[in-house]
Amino acid sequence: MKPANTMLSGAEIFFECLREEKVEFIFGYPGGATLKIYEKLHDIDFLQHILSRHEQGATHMAEGYAKATGKVGVVLVTSGPGATNTVTGIADAYMDSVPLVVFTGQVPTALIGNDAFQEADIVGITRPITKHNFLVRDVRELAATIKKAFYIASSGRPGPVVVDLPKDMLNSSCMYQPPEDFSIPGYKPNYSGHPNQIKKAASILADARRPLLYVGGGVIMSGATAELRELAEKNNLPITMTLQGLGAFPGQSEQSLGMLGMHGTYVANQAVNNCDVLLALGARFDDRVTGKISAFAPDAYKIHVDIDPTAIDKNIIVDIPIVGDAKRVIAELSRAMHKTPRVNEWWQQLNGWRAECPLSYDMDSSGLKTEYVLETLSDLTRGEAVVVSDVGQHQMWVAQYYKFNHPRSHLSSGGLGTMGFSVPAAIGAAFAVKDRPVISINGDGGFQMNIQELVTARAYKLPIIFIIINNSFLGMVRQWQELFHDEKYSFTDLRDSNPDFVKVARAFGLPAYTTDRADEVEGLLKNALNHRQGPVLLEFKVVKEDMVFPMVPTGASISDMIVKRLNPQRMV
Amino acid sequence: MKHIISIHVANTFGAFDRVATMFSAKGFNIHSISIGETEIKDISRMTIVTSGDGQIIDQIVKQLHRLIDTIKVVDLTEHDHLERELALIAVNYKKGQLDEVKNICDIFRGFVVDINNKSVTLEITGPPAKISAALNVLAPFGIKEIARSGTIAIRRGEQVSYPKQEVA
Ligand SMILES: Cc1ncc(C[n+]2csc(CCOP(=O)(O)OP(=O)(O)O)c2C)c(N)n1
Numbered sequence: 058m059k060p061a062n063t064m065l066s067g068a069e070i071f072f073e074c075l076r077e078e079k080v081e082f083i084f085g086y087p088g089g090a091t092l093k094i095y096e097k098l099h100d101i102d103f104l105q106h107i108l109s110r111h112e113q114g115a116t117h118m119a120e121g122y123a124k125a126t127g128k129v130g131v132v133l134v135t136s137g138p139g140a141t142n143t144v145t146g147i148a149d150a151y152m153d154s155v156p157l158v159v160f161t162g163q164v165p166t167a168l169i170g171n172d173a174f175q176e177a178d179i180v181g182i183t184r185p186i187t188k189h190n191f192l193v194r195d196v197r198e199l200a201a202t203i204k205k206a207f208y209i210a211s212s213g214r215p216g217p218v219v220v221d222l223p224k225d226m227l228n229s230s231c232m233y234q235p236p237e238d239f240s241i242p243g244y245k246p247n248y249s250g251h252p253n254q255i256k257k258a259a260s261i262l263a264d265a266r267r268p269l270l271y272v273g274g275g276v277i278m279s280g281a282t283a284e285l286r287e288l289a290e291k292n293n294l295p296i297t298m299t300l301q302g303l304g305a306f307p308g309q310s311e312q313s314l315g316m317l318g319m320h321g322t323y324v325a326n327q328a329v330n331n332c333d334v335l336l337a338l339g340a341r342f343d344d345r346v347t348g349k350i351s352a353f354a355p356d357a358y359k360i361h362v363d364i365d366p367t368a369i370d371k372n373i374i375v376d377i378p379i380v381g382d383a384k385r386v387i388a389e390l391s392r393a394m395h396k397t398p399r400v401n402e403w404w405q406q407l408n409g410w411r412a413e414c415p416l417s418y419d420m421d422s423s424g425l426k427t428e429y430v431l432e433t434l435s436d437l438t439r440g441e442a443v444v445v446s447d448v449g450q451h452q453m454w455v456a457q458y459y460k461f462n463h464p465r466s467h468l469s470s471g472g473l474g475t476m477g478f479s480v481p482a483a484i485g486a487a488f489a490v491k492d493r494p495v496i497s498i499n500g501d502g503g504f505q506m507n508i509q510e511l512v513t514a515r516a517y518k519l520p521i522i523f524i525i526i527n528n529s530f531l532g533m534v535r536q537w538q539e540l541f542h543d544e545k546y547s548f549t550d551l552r553d554s555n556p557d558f559v560k561v562a563r564a565f566g567l568p569a570y571t572t573d574r575a576d577e578v579e580g581l582l583k584n585a586l587n588h589r590q591g592p593v594l595l596e597f598k599v600v601k602e603d604m605v606f607p608m609v610p611t612g613a614s615i616s617d618m619i620v621k622r623l624n625p626q627r628m629v
Numbered sequence: 630m631k632h633i634i635s636i637h638v639a640n641t642f643g644a645f646d647r648v649a650t651m652f653s654a655k656g657f658n659i660h661s662i663s664i665g666e667t668e669i670k671d672i673s674r675m676t677i678v679t680s681g682d683g684q685i686i687d688q689i690v691k692q693l694h695r696l697i698d699t700i701k702v703v704d705l706t707e708h709d710h711l712e713r714e715l716a717l718i719a720v721n722y723k724k725g726q727l728d729e730v731k732n733i734c735d736i737f738r739g740f741v742v743d744i745n746n747k748s749v750t751l752e753i754t755g756p757p758a759k760i761s762a763a764l765n766v767l768a769p770f771g772i773k774e775i776a777r778s779g780t781i782a783i784r785r786g787e788q789v790s791y792p793k794q795e796v797a
Contacts, residue, residue, distance in 0.1 A: 180643060181643075181646070184643070184646060184647060184650045185650050185651075185654040188697070189697040190643075191642075192642060192643075194642075209697060241697060242639060242700050243637075243639070243694075243697070243698065243699050243700035243701070244697050365695070366691045366694065366695070367688065367691040367692050367694075367695050369691075370684060370687060370688075371688060374684070
């Protein structure tokens with residue numbers, strides 16, 4: 058530790074601040090504007106710098122790390138193209154409320170605005186996709202700014218913060234003092250819900266006959282899973298989770314109805330349709346969840362708990378809004394419940410729907426089914442793994458078939474739906490998660506979007522299982538083409554152009570295996586799970602033109618759910 | 630419906646951009662926007678005239694609050710308030726018309742602030758409706774150019790108060 062009140066350069070102050078914030082990892086890529094920081098980095102031992110192979114990769118790695126741990130993910134890139142390459146990851150983090158601090162190099166202050174070499178106005182570019190951002194012109198403001206950045210990223214509804222660091226600022230020096238406590242006037246996240254609202258909600262919930270908990274990622278972010286369990290178990294409440302909420306409640310539990318929404322289970326969507334009290338916890342009524350707004354939980358009294366006031370009454374008008382931290386509010390709600398609701402009849406109805414239309418797939422001669430691969434994986438790992446999906450059909454099947462036991466175990470790009478997320482995000486997670494397997498699940502399309510990061514996994518010997526669900530199509534888009542676009546399979550067929558993934562992986566230095574046979578799935582997965590000395594790749598060649606069901610088409614109501622192919626049977 | 634929203638923001642780099650970016654990113658309307666200093670150092674006041682139904686205005690207010698630099702947001706439409714706008718209006722005049730133009734200016738309690746042999750520039754302040762009325766009456770002379778400040782507004786009587794630590 059440097060003594061207080063010494064002259065330090067901007068680059069040295071940068072590291073003093075990261076030490077204060079107890080940063081363990083920086084995911085980054087060097088360049089001209091950040092050379093001074095990399096010079097100092099050479100002698101730093103309290104944190105590890107992880108070299109990605111693309112700045113987008115570094116940003117998703119930081120997201121994976123942050124989603125798996127709840128800590129702030131830290132990114133360091135150079136100016137111009139280094140900075141612009143982080144934009145997709147920042148937007149992704151913004152949509153999914155992931156705490157990141159992204160440090161970008163910038164050209165010297167005197168050159169800002171001059172179209173200098175590798176200049177990009179990253180503060181301007183990222184303004185609509187960050188929780189906040191800063192340009193640090195004066196080295197004397199650096200320490201306080203970094204402290205604010207970490208605080209803003211991690212408090213309230215978390216999100217990404219960009220800190221732009223001009224080169225001359227990093228080179229200049231000032232007296233360094235660890236920043237005192239600070240206040241940001243006007244930024245005071247509200248953590249405790251309004252007591253009267255909570256009381257009202259508790260009494261409504263206690264009188265409910267058909268209650269439903271609709272649980273989103275906010276519950277996981279606030280660390281409220283124990284409180285959720287207590288509330289749900291004491292009152293025998295059914296639970297449905299969003300894509301980001303999976304893991305908030307054990308997927309194997311009888312009380313879990315699975316995911317709701319576009320590719321949600323029949324029972325979950327029927328429950329939404331028919332409930333009389335809907336308690337939304339850390340969820341935001343996203344259009345992929347609600348479908349047609351007017352048909353969403355039409356008869357339900359709606360209670361909405363969220364830390365972000367803008368989430369309330371944004372998509373749907375609710376009866377009782379409660380602005381607060383899910384952990385505190387759920388605990389208070391439990392305490393305020395003076396009786397348990399009578400839900401026996403409701404459970405009979407729910408179990409009827411569950412039996413009527415369970416998730417199912419046919420194991421026929423047509424070929425290997427993705428559902429089978431994922432179900433086998435779920436069984437083999439007993440729901441204990443950290444599963445990082447990419448975007449597409451396989452992502453929905455992961456959500457349906459992997460029964461997550463723990464929070465922070467299902468990492469997926471929900472809001473932005475970013476293909477190319479899984480490979481780097483799994484790498485970021487694997488730096489933090491040592492006691493459970495980390496499994497990256499990809500489509501053959503998305504896998505090619507950040508394929509370069511396989512090198513990073515190998516270089517750091519991370520025991521990640523990279524799985525490619527290879528259907529030789531951009532499957533999810535193909536599905537929409539089949540259903541809604543007159544079967545015009547425009548540019549979604551990769552059959553003639555996909556590389557030999559096994560050869561590619563081997564070239565990157567990974568052991569790699571492929572199969573199209575169901576009877577080889579378990580053996581391959583078992584071997585991969587036992588391989589702890591570095592990454593492996595498994596390619597499963599699955600049925601080419603499969604579809605994810607059930608499906609509620611966009612803008613349709615849940616009662617228009619399609620449950621089977623070719624014979625779009627309308628339910629209800 | 631039209632709403633006048635007053636926003637106090639920390640006078641930081643990009644604070645104004647953040648507000649404007651939020652409006653465009655969310656697709657909210659801005660009819661006018663004006664910014665100026667306040668009685669407190671490092672805090673600026675923005676007045677935005679916008680429109681939308683109740684749910685939209687509610688979102689606008691919340692989204693403004695959500696910006697880190699925002700210190701206070703008030704929907705003045707909900708309170709008894711004063712509205713003013715300033716317009717500089719350059720009006721053409723022909724021989725013999727000058728008195729008439731000056732007369733109109735007087736009726737609107739404006740000032741003549743510049744003149745040459747073809748046009749005269751008037752300064753008129755008042756609620757936006759008054760400016761519009763003045764423009765209507767002046768239109769037949771031929772309006773050469775207009776600059777309007779956008780609406781500013783303040784609550785009547787009651788003072789806007791700040792949490793303590795922010796005053797210093
Ligand atoms: C970066 C990006 N580009 C395009 C899309 C649109 N998109 C959504 S799903 C999908 C197909 C994904 O195909 P693949 O990775 O093979 O996965 P599958 O659906 O077959 O499981 C595409 C192109 C996207 N989500 N992200």
